[in-house]
Structure formats: C-alpha cells, structure tokens
Amino acid sequence: MKTRGQTVRLKNESTGREVRLLVILSDSKQGYLASDSLNKAKEGNWTWYNLNEWSEVKWKSDDW
Numbered sequence: 001m002k003t004r005g006q007t008v009r010l011k012n013e014s015t016g017r018e019v020r021l022l023v024i025l026s027d028s029k030q031g032y033l034a035s036d037s038l039n040k041a042k043e044g045n046w047t048w049y050n051l052n053e054w055s056e057v058k059w060k061s062d063d064w
Contacts, residue, residue: 001026001056008032010054018057021049 002008002023010032011018021034024046031051035041 001028002032008034009057009059010049011057012054014053 003026004023006023007020008023009018009020019036021032021036022038022041023032023034024041025033027033029051030048031054032049033046034049035046040046
C-alpha cells in the first residue's frame with residue numbers, strides 16, 4: 001500500500017477504468033483518499049477509492 005505523497009495507479013473492478021492518483025491518506029480497510037492532481041489536492045478536492053471497488057495496478061518499467 002502506498003503512503004502519503006506517493007502516486008498510485010488504481011483499476012476499477014467493474015468498469016476496468018484505470019486512474020493515476022496522488023495519495024493523501026491510505027487505510028488498509030477503507031482504501032485510498034486521493035486526488036487526481038496536485039493542484040486539486042492543495043484545494044482539498046479528494047475522493048475515497050475503496051479497495052472493494054478498486055485494485056492497485058503494479059507499475060511496469062515502460063509506464064515511465
């Protein structure tokens with residue numbers, strides 16, 4: 001599980017949609033409180049990504 005300030009890539013289990021997010025808070029039960037951009041994070045625009053609905057996608061070397 002990623003920690004505050006790190007970037008995480010999540011995939012929605014039902015839709016298959018993938019997002020890259022900035023982690024604000026991580027919780028092993030609730031998931032990630034995250035923002036899709038640094039500017040939005042500074043404004044307090046955060047969303048919970050529940051681990052029952054979203055799964056962490058491992059980074060591949062060609063993603064950089």
